[in-house]
Amino acid sequence: MELKPAFLAIAVLCLGLPPAALSQRAPPPVAETPEPAPAPRHVNLTDLLSLAGPYGTFLDYLVRTDVIRTLQSQADAPGGQGVTVFAPEDSAFAAVGGAALPGLAADQLRALMLCHAAPRYHPLSSFAALAAAPGPVLPTLAGGEQCTVNITYTAGRIRVASGWTRAARLVSSVYSTPPVAVYALDRVLLPRELFPNEPAVAPVPAPAPPARGGDAADGAPAGTGHGFSRSPSCRVGAGRVLVGHLTLLASVFLMM
Template identity: 60%
Template structure:
């Protein structure tokens, strides 16, 4: 009986010691999930979907400058400002002037169309005052005349025609001309100006027949002519009748 009691006590003591050891075990620490990577603007997709910037994007891709721009766009500390000429701007430049450029010259020309920092539209007045400004290659002058922003480089005076995208760290602005730095073009390339837009409907002079009241005036004029013709005819008939009476009187 005493042996059974001793075994029971020993068993209970072991269970108590085991629970104490388990309760003193170090707690499990869960490793936090890694923070999601920031979402960057894909410049190639942006230029492809935004509008008529296919020629500019083709040159960026051909020269691998798109990689340089994308790397800068991913740098949220500085960002990037891209000046994208419209397709019509490239079409206006003499084709030989661009096709005769070396690979390095073409690459420099593309690098000349961006600044290695993000600038919203509100910053361009200060940029104009601080001109010339540094591009990825060479320098250019920024102008701000009564809110009309321009970029002057060598043989080109381009106008900023629209804001394609502007959210830190990326800004993309559309230009109506290709920048033509003298470092690349010693002489001015031939530029074909775009055709003048057709006049808007309603701005030209209306034909007289379409003018308000033209039909009424025409009807009045026609009526007046008919009245005059009738009076002239009646006068001639009366004069003939008088002549006949005179001739008859003389023959009597």
């Protein structure tokens, strides 16, 4: 019976201690879990090219050669580097000879379409560095060197060149969000390996300046002093002189 006060005293002391003093092991710290990185945005290239503008011809060739599936797989590859597509406008395909593209074999046409895509996402800000690098700097999905292209960057204008064809101008950025970039071109990229017999596109000659000092439309050289002017005013003046002479002769005849 004498032990009860001792037990009561110990119980009172335990109640007065903080909870941390009663526990033998401190609770483990709570580790903060980092937020997962956002997944790459899925872009349907078929819908994009269908709705973005005048790229129906390009999309038709991509679907016909099944290159659209290759581009979509490159864009959707987990952990991949993305894809950059150079999309010629419909007017660019219209400028190519009517039988040039339909005359290609199936594997050649597929290679040509693959020449219009790079296996990496390239934002607009990267083209200045690409232009400064020596030699062909941009490999394409066609593989090898047959469709490797050059980039030029002058006064804010970006051009893409390949093979014999004149450099295509990058008209606008259709879409540029990782992992997909699509840029509009005003020309079709035609590598020399696929078009060995095609001549280079000649520049359009400037219009001749208008002739001065004469009526060039009538065939008389201006300023040479040869030939008669055939302007309406001269013809009218000559007619008036002839009428005056006839009137004078008629008056003299009547007076006789």
